[in-house]
Amino acid sequence: MSTESWLADTRTSYDTVATSYADQVRDLLDETPYERSVLALFAELVQATDGGPVADVGCGPGRITAHLRSLGLDAFGIDLSPAMVETARREHPGLRFEVGSMTDLDLADASVAGLVAWYSLIHVPDDEVGPVFGHFRRVVRPGGLLLLGFHVGDESRLKTRGYGGHAMKVHVHRRQPAQVSAWLDDAGFTVEAQMTLSSAESPLGGIVFARRRTGSQ
Structure with a gap:
């Protein structure tokens, strides 16, 4: 599946x-x-390195962005879906939300102190994850922090209906933390902590903290 195809399907599904x-x-x-x-620890670690802007990539309706702001971070949200961005702006007036794609982030190099992708990588095909992490590395400043949340598993499935019974067309990819960590290492991040947990967010969720390395890699 081409990048344009799965992005279009994801955008349309979440607009719906x-x-x-x-x-x-x-x-x-x-x-x-x-x-x-986890989010409180992320905020503490970002603030411990002098703070700065934090991007919530794949922010959806903005709940994580708003929570990070309540923790004292200068957080803003980016989402592929214009309808999600409109919803986020309506639910969290005064916060910054923009339409954009993690496959081509419209952010300056080394412009954010931290980046969160909270269960927003789940529709990205395996062969696209490396380039996405490359974009994350480009925009996060050296020594900056990355926080990922994702579904843990070994399978992918096509989701055709969800969230109020509406039609969708998105593949949901479940991954092992070891694989995610390996991709991060290849992209120039050092994994500092990882864990799994079960909650209302995910039957089995993976959490990874990683920091952008300061050298060429």
Whole structure:
């Protein structure tokens, strides 16, 4: 499947379900104390290195962006779906949300102190993950922090319906933390911590903290 094809399917799917998705996940962090702790640790680590802008890539309706702002970070959101961005702007007025793709981030080199991709890599095919991580490395400043959340497993499946029963056409990819860590290492990140957990976010979720290396790699 070409990049243009899966991106178009993903954009259309999330444009279709934007309102229903926002309703379903709006209060999810209230049910996930371990994830709240992960996000709080991320905020603490970014602030410990003098802070700076933080990009929430694949932000959806903006709930993680807004939570990071409540933790004191200068967070902004980027999402492929214009309807998701519109929803985020409506639900979190005053915060910055932009339409964009993690396959071609419209951000300056080394312009963010941290980057979060919270269950937003799940539709990216395996052969596209490396280039996406290359974009993450380009925009994160040397020594900057990356936080990933993803579904753990070994299979991919086509999702044709979800979030209010609306039609969708997206592949959901589940991956092992070791594979994600290997891709990050190849892209110039050093993995500092990884864990798995089960919660309302995912039956089995993977969490990885990684830091951009300061040299050429």
